[in-house]
Amino acid sequence: MANRGAGNVIPYEVQGSGPEQVIALHHWLSDRSSFGHLRPHLDGGAFSYAFVDCRGYGEAMDTPGTYTMEEVAADVLAVADDLGWDTFSVIGHSMGGKAAQQLLLDAPSRIRSIIGISPVPASGFPLEGEMWELFSGAVEDSGNRRAIFGALTGSWHDDAWTPG
Numbered sequence: 001m002a003n004r005g006a007g008n009v010i011p012y013e014v015q016g017s018g019p020e021q022v023i024a025l026h027h028w029l030s031d032r033s034s035f036g037h038l039r040p041h042l043d044g045g046a047f048s049y050a051f052v053d054c055r056g057y058g059e060a061m062d063t064p065g066t067y068t069m070e071e072v073a074a075d076v077l078a079v080a081d082d083l084g085w086d087t088f089s090v091i092g093h094s095m096g097g098k099a100a101q102q103l104l105l106d107a108p109s110r111i112r113s114i115i116g117i118s119p120v121p122a123s124g125f126p127l128e129g130e131m132w133e134l135f136s137g138a139v140e141d142s143g144n145r146r147a148i149f150g151a152l153t154g155s156w157h158d159d160a161w162t163p164g
Contacts, residue, residue: 009082010075011059012052016044021088023050023076025096029138029145031058034093050088052079054099072099073106086110093117098124 013032026034032051042049053060054072065071076099080088089112092100097119104111105122127135138144 009078010052010055010063012050012079012082014083015039015049015051016042016047018044018046018048020047021050021080021083021085022047023052023079023085023088023090025052025072025076025090025092025099026054026057027094027096031060033058048083050079050083050085052076054096069099069102070106073102076103077107077110080110087112089113089115091115091117092119095120098122 011032024032024035026032031053035051039049039051052075055063055065055075056067076090080086087110090100090103092098092114094117097114097116098121100111100114100116100119101122104114134144134147138148
């Protein structure tokens with residue numbers, strides 16, 4: 001079920017109705033659909049999962065903002081409030097993992113646990129010069145995405161694994 005919530009809550013979708021509550025944060029260059037292959041294998045009887053679209057992605061593509069980790073964390077807390085979840089766990093993939101760490105800093109009493117899937121460290125991932133050009137160009141250039149993915153995986157996978 002898709003739900004935009006009330007007011008300024010970012011778009012999210014809930015799967016499952018279990019008592020353990022989890023918010024899933026996608027990686028850079030994707031949206032909540034990045035968890036699509038995982039979702040059929042989740043236990044909806046034990047867990048309730050909220051898959052969000054961060055500002056600038058998916059259904060929140062045109063949502064204005066500062067696009068910072070602090071804003072992502074505030075948006076996730078607003079989703080949790082919209083759902084009536086006082087405490088919850090967070091799954092964060094890549095940049096979503098960095099946002100999960102920010103949530104722990106901002107609302108430690110609300111976060112039960114964090115699962116980081118290849119998370120960016122809380123200290124950041126500084127990019128300068130050619131590396132900045134490579135990453136900033138990845139939004140538009142699939143060649144840049146292939147180069148990044150190859151570097152991060154030791155070129156272990158072929159182009160079929162490269163994000164579109």
